[in-house]
Amino acid sequence: MKKIGVLAMQGAFVEHIADLRRLGVEAVPLRLSAEFKGLNALIIPGGESTTIGKLMKDYSLVDELRRLIAKGLPVMGTCAGMILLAKQVRGLKLHTLEVMDIEVRRNAFGRQVDSFETVLDIPVLGQPSFPAVFIRAPRIESVGDGVEVLSNLPDGTAVAVRQGNLLATSFHPELTDDLRFHDYFLSIINGNPEVKADDD
Numbered sequence: 001m002k003k004i005g006v007l008a009m010q011g012a013f014v015e016h017i018a019d020l021r022r023l024g025v026e027a028v029p030l031r032l033s034a035e036f037k038g039l040n041a042l043i044i045p046g047g048e049s050t051t052i053g054k055l056m057k058d059y060s061l062v063d064e065l066r067r068l069i070a071k072g073l074p075v076m077g078t079c080a081g082m083i084l085l086a087k088q089v090r091g092l093k094l095h096t097l098e099v100m101d102i103e104v105r106r107n108a109f110g111r112q113v114d115s116f117e118t119v120l121d122i123p124v125l126g127q128p129s130f131p132a133v134f135i136r137a138p139r140i141e142s143v144g145d146g147v148e149v150l151s152n153l154p155d156g157t158a159v160a161v162r163q164g165n166l167l168a169t170s171f172h173p174e175l176t177d178d179l180r181f182h183d184y185f186l187s188i189i190n191g192n193p194e195v196k197a198d199d200d
């Protein structure tokens with residue numbers, strides 16, 4: 001059975017674990033690099049990218065995660081999780097994983113009161129459109145050549161992107177009952193059965 005870790009430094013990790021368990025996969029909270037053994041994939045949740053990024057450094061997870069991602073570990077980052085994956089981040093002083101070829105701007109949709117819900121057309125998920133919750137979300141400002149845009153807001157802003165085994169969203173798919181986005185991540189993982197965190 002696939003084992004998926006959810007980085008549990010801070011933020012909405014409980015909701016991701018619940019969604020994965022509803023989909024019938026083994027989901028575990030992760031805090032230490034020793035717990036990466038046997039992992040098939042990782043989710044980095046939303047929360048505060050400054051806090052999560054600092055704790056990742058303090059727990060010495062950054063280099064190990066970069067190594068696993070370079071080997072092909074599938075990773076999904078939502079909201080703050082997307083910030084932590086992005087190669088370029090406006091509004092964050094900290095260096096983080098910097099593995100996904102996107103540029104994002106923190107809090108670019110406004111303050112807490114400007115948080116919003118909408119429905120998105122995400123062709124890889126089919127119909128109906130997908131409910132999306134944006135909470136002090138980062139905005140994707142630009143994407144590199146190898147990055148596929150999976151969904152846009154009506155003004156053209158990309159809000160869900162994929163680059164190989166990396167998946168990132170500005171919104172929070174774990175905060176609604178719709179499991180299709182997590183299911184899509186599972187399909188990426190299942191397309192890469194050979195990738196395990198303890199392979200050398």
Ligand code: GLN
Pocket residue numbers: 045046047048049050078079080081083106107135136137138
């Ligand atoms: N505003 C947060 C940050 O910049 C992200 C918010 C979220 O993950 N919902 O880290």
